[in-house]
Amino acid sequence: MxxxxxxxxxxxxxxxxxxxxxxxxxxxxxxxxxxxxxxxxxxxxxxxxxxxxxxxxxxxxxxxxxxxxxxxxxxxxxxxxxxxxxxxxxxxxxxxxxxxxxxxSHTSDQHPWFRESRSSRDNPRADWYVWADPKPDGNPPNNWVSVFGGGSWHWCTRRRQYYLANFLKAQPDLNVHNxxxxxxxxxxxxxxxxxxxxxxxxxxxxxxxxxxxxxDNPARPLKLDDQGLPPVNHYDYQWHINDKSQxxxxxxxxxxxxxxxxxxxxxxxxxxxxxxxxxxxxxxxxxxxxxxxxxxxxxxxxxxxxxxxxxxxxxxxxxxxxxxxxxxxxxxxxxxxxxxxxxxxxxxxxxxxxxxxxxxxxxxxxxxxxxxxxxxxxxxxxxxxxxxxxxxxNLWPEFKGRDGCRTPMPWVDGGDQYAGFSTRKPWLPIPKEHRLLAISQQEDNQHSMLNQFRTLIQWHRQLPQSLATAAQEVVPTGNELLVFLRRTAHEAYLVALNLGTTPETFTLPAAFANAEDITPSLFRNACSANVLTLMPAGACVLRGETGTESP
CATH class of the missing domain: 3.20.20.80 (Glycosidases)
Incomplete structure (x- = not known):
């Protein structure tokens, strides 16, 4: 589109x-x-x-x-x-x-800017990063904590000051006020x-x-998990009103x-x-x-x-x-x-x-x-x-980090333990279940996930340009159907998706009773007497004329 x-x-x-x-x-x-x-x-x-x-x-x-x-x-x-x-x-x-x-917002601590900035309090880039004096007792200037765990302030012996790092110690924050x-x-x-x-x-x-x-950031009421325990990451113990979104x-x-x-x-x-x-x-x-x-x-x-x-x-x-x-x-x-x-x-x-x-x-x-x-x-x-x-x-084992979503793409299977990604051991392992989903395994299967995604994106490209900026209105259903309307100057669309695990029904508004069903073919739906029935993972997209009233 x-x-x-x-x-x-x-x-x-x-x-x-x-x-x-x-x-x-x-x-x-x-x-x-x-x-x-x-x-x-x-x-x-x-x-x-x-x-x-x-x-x-x-x-x-x-x-x-x-x-x-x-x-x-x-x-x-x-x-x-x-x-x-x-x-x-x-x-x-x-x-x-x-x-x-x-x-x-930040650089590496190996960036030449930071190397110069930390060298003294009066060099040309002394104010390019966020520096602060300690409290009288030597502690950091406030209670800010890092997204990745630990405090946000790190001591520099050369300047006898703390520098701010909202993520890792090796990622000092730039002073963009400068x-x-x-x-x-x-x-x-x-x-x-x-x-x-x-x-x-x-x-x-x-x-x-x-x-x-x-x-200081104010304390935040703790949201306990199912076992009655507070958050693993102490970043969640504060309202972050002073260290970001200024x-x-x-x-x-x-x-x-x-x-x-x-x-x-x-x-x-x-x-x-x-x-x-x-x-x-x-x-x-x-x-x-x-x-x-x-x-x-x-x-x-x-x-x-x-x-x-x-x-x-x-x-x-x-x-x-x-x-x-x-x-x-x-x-x-x-x-x-x-x-x-x-x-x-x-x-x-x-x-x-x-x-x-x-x-x-x-x-x-x-x-x-x-x-x-x-x-x-x-x-x-x-x-x-x-x-x-x-x-x-830092937070293992309760939080295992982001490696699990960053493993290499599997291009080919056929017994290649590196899945066509590389000729040597990759920086993260490629599990067997991913090799079975390799592109070479899915390319010629019209029902594969790969080709379903291609079908949906191609379907999307065929929709009218005017739909790109069409207004959107959510329809309350009270069940596991997500229903919303999109309206252009000439057409109205109704989208219904079953996000639950059982069949769900929805009574169509009268103006959509004879609307055109443009649902991508890989989704199942049924409509009888203006009652739409969607199986789990089912969907329906209807196209009608403008003036269609809200349900």
Whole structure:
């Protein structure tokens, strides 16, 4: 459904590639940029509009590229700038857009900027990072804690001060209140725009600014788990009102938009993680700031119809005035086919995966599809000795980190223990169950998950362009059917999805009684006397005329 205008991103399908795990062409067990180029025909065959590539910049890889040591180059692990230029050209030849990750809130502690900043209190970059004096007793300046566990403040013996790191100790926070830092970050973004990238996914976009007064965060009422225990991560013990989501963020996003507008057709997509996600997403995608944003709402454990109704209602402002990007899986959370199907049979879990994609494709907004979702890959249970994610290592065993969703893509089976990903042992193991789902095993099976996903994305592309910005209205049903309406100037659409484990019924409004059924053929539904019956994982999409009244 995405068009070729400067707003091509509206209702686009964006395919996220985690480069370490996509395709290895030099035999070192780690995916690379030439591997992405080599597999572009496969990506194109999915029917997607764009590729989002996770970080590939030079980095010590403490957080696997999210600790950047140089914003203007490619880490030798992944190739060279020349390889990236070839990727851009090859993608554009196939009418695929390229979006790259950009990390604006922090760098690696090995970045030359930080090395200079920590050397003294009066060097040219002394104020490029967030530094603070200790309390009189030597303790950190406040109670802020790290997302990954532990305190946010780390002592520097040279400056006799603490520096702020909202994630890992090796990821010091930039002081973006400093206009020189802002100018540098914008210049680094322009470097990639000049090389032809079509946009940026802005990592942890609401973390860019901190409160300069450094006030403590207030305590948060603890949410106990089923065993009556408090959260594993003490990050959840605070309301994070001072260490992120500051008002200055909005002005800086406008500066980013001014830069992007100099490159028509480029896009910004922000990752927002906060307690007030919906409000922040609305703020960030209006008033000439970001083009779109996504949150962790659909990356949660709950996928009940009521949860989704609540989520869509809570996101009404960003849905109506801004622009959301819907994602049910990415490199930070367990695979959706495992996370959203706990306790269900394998058969039902497999049947529900296309349903989740149909949900994304019919909502108002754009779609992010994480590599491997189209194959039905499940979360991998990684043994402790094989863990590499510091987040998981810090909080193991109650939280095992993000390695389980980052295992390499299985390209071929046929007894190849490395599944065609590499010629040597990969950086993370590829389980046997993933090799059985290899692309080579699914390619020629018209009923495979891969081809179901292709069918759905192709169906989506055939929908009218006007539906991209059509209004959306959630219909309360009181059961496990999620029903919503989409309206254009000339047509009205009704979408119903059964997210439960038993058949559900819904009485169609009179104006939809004779509507055209345009449901993709792989879903089952039945309608008798205007009563729609959907089996588990069933769906229905009806097209009627405008003026259709609400149920």
């Amino acid at each position: 995405a068009g070729n205008s400067t707003e091509w991103w509206r209702n686009s399908v964006i395919y996220q590639i985690y480069p370490r795990s996509f395709c290895d062409t030099n035999g070192d067990g780690i995916g690379d940029i030439p591997g992405i180029t080599q597999k572009l025909d496969y990506v194109k065959s999915l029917g997607v509009d764009a590729i989002w590539i996770s970080p590939f910049f030079p980095s010590p890889m403490v957080d696997f590229g999210y600790d950047v040591a140089n914003y203007r180059d490619v880490d030798p692990l992944f190739g060279s700038l020349g390889d990236f230029d070839q990727l851009i050209d090859a993608a554009h030849q196939r009418s695929l857009k390229i979006i790259i990750d950009q990390i604006l 206009r020189e830092v802002q100018a540098q970050l914008l210049a680094d973004m322009q470097f990639w725009l000049d090389r032809g990238v079509d946009g940026f996914r802005l990592d942890a976009v609401n973390f860019i600014f901190h409160q300069q007064a450094l006030d 008002p200055e963020n909005r002005q800086f996003l406008q500066r980013i938009r001014q830069l992007m507008d100099q490159y028509p057709g480029t896009v910004t997509m922000g990752e927002v993680g906060d307690d007030n996600t919906q409000r922040i997403m609305a703020e960030y995608t209006t008033h000439n700031r970001l083009n779109m944003a996504y949150s962790f709402d659909l990356l949660s454990e709950d996928c009940s119809a009521q949860f989704l109704r609540d989520t869509l209602e809570n996101n009404r402002e960003v849905i109506e005035k801004g622009w959301p990007c819907w994602s049910v899986g990415n490199h930070d959370v367990p695979r959706s086919i495992s996370r959203w199907n706990r306790g269900l049979s394998d058969e039902l879990a497999q049947a529900r995966a296309p349903l989740f994609l149909l949900l994304q494709l019919t909502l108002r907004g754009s779609v992010c599809l994480y590599q491997g979702e189209e194959l039905g890959l499940s979360e991998v249970d990684i043994a402790f000795e094989d863990l590499v994610d510091p987040y998981g290592i």
